[in-house]
Amino acid sequence: MRYLPLTEQDRREMLAVIGAKSVDELFRDVPQSARLPGKIAGLPDHQGELEVERAFQAFAAKNISPSAAPSFIGAGAYRHHVPSTVDYMIQRGEFLTSYTPYQPEITQGTLQYLFEFQTQITLLTGMEVANASMYDGSTGTSEAVLMANRVTRRHKALISGGLHPHYRRIIETTARWEGFSAVIGKADVEGLEDLIGSIDKETSCVVVQNPSFFGHVRDFTKLAAACHAAGALLIVVVTEVVSLGLLMPPGEMGADIVVCEGQSIGNGLGFGGPYVGLFATREKYMRQMPGRLVGETVDADGKRGFVLTLSTREQHIRREKATSNICTNAGLCALAFTVHLTLLGESGFRRLSELNHAKASELADRVSAVPGVQLVNESFFNEFTVRLPKPAAPVVEALAARRILGGLPVSRLIPDDPPVGNLLLLAATETATEHGMAPLVSALKEVL
Amino acid sequence: MVQSLDHSQGRSQGRADAPATAGSSVPVTFTGNRALQIEEPLIFEMGQPGRCGVDLPEPPKVRDRLNGLRRNGEIGLPGLSEPQVVQHYTRLSQKNYAIDMGVYPLGSCTMKHNPRINEKVARFAGIGDLHPLQPVSTVQGALELIDSLAHWLKTLTGMPAVAMSPAAGAHGEMCGMMAIAAALEAKGERAKRRIVLAPESAHGTNPATAAALGFTVKPIPANGKGRVDLTALKSALGPEVAAIMLTNPNTCGLFESEIIEISKAVHEAGAYFYCDGANFNAIVGRVRPGDLGIDCMHINLHKTFSTPHGGGGPGAGPVVLSAALAPYAPYPWIVKQGDAWTVAEDGAKVDGKPLGRLKAFHGQMGMFTRALAYIMSHGADGLKQAAEDAVLSANYVMAALKDVMTPAFEGPCMHEALFDDSFLKDTGVSTLDFAKAMIDEGYHPMTMYFPLVVHGAMLIEPTESQAKEDLDLFIAAMRSLTERAKSGTAAEDFKAAPRYSPRRRLDETLAARKPILRWRPSNSPPGGDPIRQAAE
Numbered sequence: 001m002r003y004l005p006l007t008e009q010d011r012r013e014m015l016a017v018i019g020a021k022s023v024d025e026l027f028r029d030v031p032q033s034a035r036l037p038g039k040i041a042g043l044p045d046h047q048g049e050l051e052v053e054r055a056f057q058a059f060a061a062k063n064i065s066p067s068a069a070p071s072f073i074g075a076g077a078y079r080h081h082v083p084s085t086v087d088y089m090i091q092r093g094e095f096l097t098s099y100t101p102y103q104p105e106i107t108q109g110t111l112q113y114l115f116e117f118q119t120q121i122t123l124l125t126g127m128e129v130a131n132a133s134m135y136d137g138s139t140g141t142s143e144a145v146l147m148a149n150r151v152t153r154r155h156k157a158l159i160s161g162g163l164h165p166h167y168r169r170i171i172e173t174t175a176r177w178e179g180f181s182a183v184i185g186k187a188d189v190e191g192l193e194d195l196i197g198s199i200d201k202e203t204s205c206v207v208v209q210n211p212s213f214f215g216h217v218r219d220f221t222k223l224a225a226a227c228h229a230a231g232a233l234l235i236v237v238v239t240e241v242v243s244l245g246l247l248m249p250p251g252e253m254g255a256d257i258v259v260c261e262g263q264s265i266g267n268g269l270g271f272g273g274p275y276v277g278l279f280a281t282r283e284k285y286m287r288q289m290p291g292r293l294v295g296e297t298v299d300a301d302g303k304r305g306f307v308l309t310l311s312t313r314e315q316h317i318r319r320e321k322a323t324s325n326i327c328t329n330a331g332l333c334a335l336a337f338t339v340h341l342t343l344l345g346e347s348g349f350r351r352l353s354e355l356n357h358a359k360a361s362e363l364a365d366r367v368s369a370v371p372g373v374q375l376v377n378e379s380f381f382n383e384f385t386v387r388l389p390k391p392a393a394p395v396v397e398a399l400a401a402r403r404i405l406g407g408l409p410v411s412r413l414i415p416d417d418p419p420v421g422n423l424l425l426l427a428a429t430e431t432a433t434e435h436g437m438a439p440l441v442s443a444l445k446e447v448l
Numbered sequence: 449m450v451q452s453l454d455h456s457q458g459r460s461q462g463r464a465d466a467p468a469t470a471g472s473s474v475p476v477t478f479t480g481n482r483a484l485q486i487e488e489p490l491i492f493e494m495g496q497p498g499r500c501g502v503d504l505p506e507p508p509k510v511r512d513r514l515n516g517l518r519r520n521g522e523i524g525l526p527g528l529s530e531p532q533v534v535q536h537y538t539r540l541s542q543k544n545y546a547i548d549m550g551v552y553p554l555g556s557c558t559m560k561h562n563p564r565i566n567e568k569v570a571r572f573a574g575i576g577d578l579h580p581l582q583p584v585s586t587v588q589g590a591l592e593l594i595d596s597l598a599h600w601l602k603t604l605t606g607m608p609a610v611a612m613s614p615a616a617g618a619h620g621e622m623c624g625m626m627a628i629a630a631a632l633e634a635k636g637e638r639a640k641r642r643i644v645l646a647p648e649s650a651h652g653t654n655p656a657t658a659a660a661l662g663f664t665v666k667p668i669p670a671n672g673k674g675r676v677d678l679t680a681l682k683s684a685l686g687p688e689v690a691a692i693m694l695t696n697p698n699t700c701g702l703f704e705s706e707i708i709e710i711s712k713a714v715h716e717a718g719a720y721f722y723c724d725g726a727n728f729n730a731i732v733g734r735v736r737p738g739d740l741g742i743d744c745m746h747i748n749l750h751k752t753f754s755t756p757h758g759g760g761g762p763g764a765g766p767v768v769l770s771a772a773l774a775p776y777a778p779y780p781w782i783v784k785q786g787d788a789w790t791v792a793e794d795g796a797k798v799d800g801k802p803l804g805r806l807k808a809f810h811g812q813m814g815m816f817t818r819a820l821a822y823i824m825s826h827g828a829d830g831l832k833q834a835a836e837d838a839v840l841s842a843n844y845v846m847a848a849l850k851d852v853m854t855p856a857f858e859g860p861c862m863h864e865a866l867f868d869d870s871f872l873k874d875t876g877v878s879t880l881d882f883a884k885a886m887i888d889e890g891y892h893p894m895t896m897y898f899p900l901v902v903h904g905a906m907l908i909e910p911t912e913s914q915a916k917e918d919l920d921l922f923i924a925a926m927r928s929l930t931e932r933a934k935s936g937t938a939a940e941d942f943k944a945a946p947r948y949s950p951r952r953r954l955d956e957t958l959a960a961r962k963p964i965l966r967w968r969p970s971n972s973p974p975g976g977d978p979i980r981q982a983a984e
Contacts, residue, residue: 001826001829001830001833001834002825003561003563003825003826003830003834003912003913004830004833004834004837004912004913005913005914005915005916006837006840006841006912006915006916007916010915010916011837011840013916014840014841014843014844014916015840017844017847017848018840018843018844018846018847018860019847020843020860023836023839023840025860026839026840026843026860026862027703027731027734027735027839028860029702029703029704029705029860030703030705030731030734030735031705031707031708031740033708033739034707034708034735034736034739034740035734035735036734036735036736039733039828039829039832040603040604040733040736040828040832041828042603043600043603043604043827043828044824044827044828045827045828045829045830046825046826046827046829046830047824047825047827049565049825051824052565052569052821052824052825053565053568053569055824056569056572056575056593056817056821057572058589059574059575059589059590059592059593060572060573060574060575060589061574061589062588062589062592063574063575063578063582063586063587063588063589063590064574064582064586064587065573065574065577065578066577066578066579066582067573067577068573071579073579073581073582075581076808076809077579077580077581077809079577079579083501083502083530085501085530085533085534087571089534089537089538089541090758091564091567092537092538092541093546093547093548093549093562094541094542094544094545094546094548094549095537095541095544095546095758095759096546096548096562096567096756096758097546097547097548097559097562097756097757098544098545098546098547098757098758098759099552099554099557099559099757099759099760099892100757100759100760100761101759101760102554103545103883103887103892103893104951104954105884105887105946105949105950105951105952105953105954106543106544106545106887106892106946106949106950107543107544107545107759108540108543108544108950108951109540109541109542109543109544110544110759110760112488112490112540112543113537113540114759115490115965115966115967116490116491116492116967118965118966119490119492119966119967120525122966123523123524123525124523128966129965129966130965130966132760133761135615135616135619135761135762135807136615136807136808137808138807138808139615139619139806139807146660164808165794166794166805166807166808166809167808169779169794169804169805170804170805170806170807170808172804173626173778173803173804173805173806176803176804177626177629177630177661177803177804178660178661178662179662216515217513217514217515217517218515218517219515219516219517244519244523245519245523246514246518246519247514247517247518247519248517248518248519248520249519261808268571268576268577269576269577269578269579269580270570270576270577270578270813270814271575271578271579271580271587271590271809271810271813271814272580272808272809272810272811272813273580273615273762273807273809273810273811273812273813273814273815274615274761274762274764274812274814274815276762286963286965292760293963293965294965295959295960295963295964295965296959296964296965297954297955297956297958297959297964298954298955298958299951299952299953299954299955300944300952300953300954300955301952303951303952305951305954306954307954307956307959309956309959309960309963309965310960310963312960314652315618315651315652315653315655315656316651316652316653316898317652318652318656319652319655319656319659319665320655320656320658320659320665321659322652322656322659324656324660325618325621325622325653325656325657325660326616326618326619327616327617327618327652327653328616328617328618328748328750328757328760328761328762328763329616329760329761329762330760330761330762331757331758331759331760331761331762332756332758332759332761332762333758333761333762335537335758335759339533339537341525342491342501342526342528342533342536343500343501343502343528343530343533344500344501344502344525345495345499345500345501345525345526345527345528346495346497346522346523346524346525346526346527347497347498347500347527348500348501348502348504348527349523349525350523351504351507352502352504354507355504355505355507357507357510357512357513357514358507358508358509358510361510361511361513362508362510364513377513378513378515379513379514379515380513381514396583397583397585400582400583400585400586405579405582405583405586408581412581412793413581413793413794415793415794415795415796416795430504
């Protein structure tokens with residue numbers, strides 16, 4: 001087996017040093033009844049690279065790749081172009097095959113890029129501090145609610161109907177099993193929801209998304225003020241981080257915690273993961289944050305260096321009193337994010353953002369010109385909702401039969417709400433082209 | 449010249465609030481570099497307006513539909529060209545130790561070889577570029593792939609069901625413990641069973657998870673052989689106990705030899721058995737945890753099945769479930785209906801009562817792909833051989849060092865060898881000093897000070913990936929270090945280690961006392977930024 005360096009001769013010599021007759025002797029603490037007589041039955045034996053590659057080509061052949069079909073699906077995961085440098089860099093063995101940087105003397109590479117990453121996140125979000133990543137935006141949002149509960153010592157979270165339905169479900173699940181109350185708003189299709197009236201003295205936080213799941217762009221400055229007046233925190237979620245190149249950052253609106261899904265920068269769609277959660281807050285809440293933090297310090301020679309810090313918040317030190325049980329996070333996806341954002345820089349990131357908005361504007365104009373299709377949004381960034389004259393799910397299936405990935409029927413994620421049945425969510429990024437938009441529009445005309 | 453100024457005067461000097469100590473005796477270079485060790489500034493100190501590492505087309509002018517919320521002012525991101533970006537991250541990469549470089553004996557972390565075929569197949573078009581919410585009819589191969597991995601995981605563990613969505617081991621723990629809470633709720637016992645038992649040697653994630661779910665954590669002592677004290681466990685069990693969380697093989701690198709008695713006692717008391725599967729790599733292919741009577745176990749795909757650790761993730765933590773817990777597995781469920789795969793998402797009718805949802809979409813697909821490629825490459829025969837080689841290598845290291853270091857417990861061990869620090873007694877050298885001296889020898893240190901139950905613990909996990917010659921050199925280096933430590937004259941030397949790494953010991957107290965968690969123009973060292981000054 002190509003991955004195993006020990007030869008039969010090595011194994012014999014090693015057993016002799018140990019003083020054991022066979023490897024079986026080393027497993028003698030396993031109860032007799034649980035010892036298998038040989039290898040596990042019913043599973044194939046080892047295979048060469050060629051055979052393994054073929055097996056995965058066979059899996060791939062049964063899917064429609066968005067690279068080979070017009071694709072307009074967003075809903076929390078966006079198809080962007082990732083520069084070749086990014087994928088090359090994250091496959092360097094020194095990054096790929098290193099562990100969490102517990103020995104800072106020989107992991108300055110990881111620690112420095114995470115420090116740079118943290119700084120980039122604060123700049124994008126307009127916040128003061130950021131951690132070294134969460135699993136993804138969805139789990140990060142749930143951690144933000146738990147953090148707000150800790151900070152305010154309250155246990156009621158108000159969840160906007162404009163938050164991604166999966167994110168809402170995760171908060172609901174966490175609330176159910178960890179014991180707090182989550183008041184979930186009705187699906188906010190029109191983007192007119194007003195949560196200010198629902199805030200009370202029990203409210204720990206209000207969770208909103210910008211742009212919302214349905215694409216609306218909103219100003220939460222007044223909501224932030226209302227939260228603060230009532231002693232609650234405002235959590236702003238961004239599932240399309242590219243929007244921050246063009247939109248007022250949540251920090252400027254008064255957000256206390258900002259959580260983003262960072263997939264759009266540097267990370268492929270990957271059928272849903274792994275992605276990278278971005279988590280930022282105000283300095284005064286720094287010690288209540290979940291996850292790892294990298295800080296600057298000096299070494300014994302007085303040279304600048306970086307270390308994991310404030311770890312007294314974490315499970316390996318605090319155990320049952322930790323701020324979160326999170327351990328492994330999304331280090332390599334954070335590297336992909338930071339390399340891509342460094343390539344983009346100020347001017348590239350802004351231009352990318354403009355391009356996304358322009359493409360989505362074009363798509364919105366073209367699709368809403370199709371008879372029977374009505375654009376729901378007055379505002380959007382690169383994703384918007386349209387109302388079709390019939391249920392959206394079969395329309396999307398009919399488009400798929402024509403090899404067009406024509407958006408998300410909202411009913412897939414909100415199945416129990418009949419009024420959303422005809423809604424279709426469409427996204428366009430810089431990857432959208434005339435060769436994609438034209439077939440979508442003509443297929444829609446046929447199908448509707 | 450500006451580049452030289454930068455390194456010699458500015459960026460390597462350190463924090464403004466930290467006094468620079470006397471350096472080592474090595475002569476100082478003009479640049480601050482030492483051959484291949486190149487000092488590297490932060491991207492924020494390198495950027496120039498007008499530089500960019502991508503070429504994007506001019507966006508067409510459109511009417512803003514941003515609700516008047518256009519961002520004002522600069523974001524503050526630095527501008528770098530592509531070659532600068534490549535050089536920056538390449539230089540940073542060279543400041544890291546990695547599995548690709550050599551022995552990485554970090555106990556409990558399983559730093560085994562990461563095959564590149566896994567990276568390749570994960571990037572195939574039609575796998576790596578799929579949108580998670582494409583119509584199910586267009587992702588049949590992806591769903592089949594997930595089910596194939598699920599089949600392997602169920603068969604290897606001897607368990608009937610698996611929840612695939614958890615994003616990492618700790619997330620898997622959360623999933624498993626929520627499933628236990630759900631099962632208790634269904635029996636009307638959630639309110640009365642509030643205690644979770646965990647050995648003192650447990651990973652910190654175990655008590656953190658249980659406490660987050662509102663359970664009270666009660667520690668179970670170990671016996672003199674480094675295993676759970678069965679008598680103490682039995683007396684702790686009762687009608688208030690919800691579950692035990694136990695790692696097996698345990699964090700001392702030992703198989704819990706009374707595990708069947710433990711699971712019997714736990715079940716007789718009406719509680720559930722959560723097994724922390726962090727060390728599954730020691731027994732995969734040889735022992736099925738299902739035969740030991742467990743109710744659930746997370747599998748760290750980044751440990752046992754070699755998906756890359758990536759400097760701290762991403763991981764994946766699927767959880768295998770017993771028949772008693774399977775109905776509570778969270779959404780989504782991947783189900784076969786006739787010839788077609790479907791995804792049962794929130795609210796869909798399934799044969800059970802899902803506990804909710806833990807993660808957006810369907811889990812860490814990229815990790816599933818890599819783990820499945822690893823598993824298929826090994827096959828049933830190779831996985832068993834890998835576990836045996838891992839155990840053999842750990843016992844070999846233990847046997848070759850036991851006369852100069854002090855094993856914490858009588859052998860044999862499983863996949864990792866645990867030593868305490870009594871061999872360092874009166875030498876003036878601590879476990880930390882010893883670990884830092886290993887760095888100068890070209891090794892990543894072993895895990896230190898964990899598990900907490902062993903004084904000055906040193907946990908060595910060589911894995912199956914090292915050739916015998918490399919293990920022999922490692923052993924010889926360790927023996928030489930013990931000799932130096934015991935010579936009575938080298939304590940100062942050890943305290944000064946490491947000397948040859950890109951940075952020497954870092955001041956962690958300063959980092960925590962006055963946290964600097966981001967770059968600001970004002971944290972630059974005294975004298976400001978020489979590049980900017982030179983440019984001005």
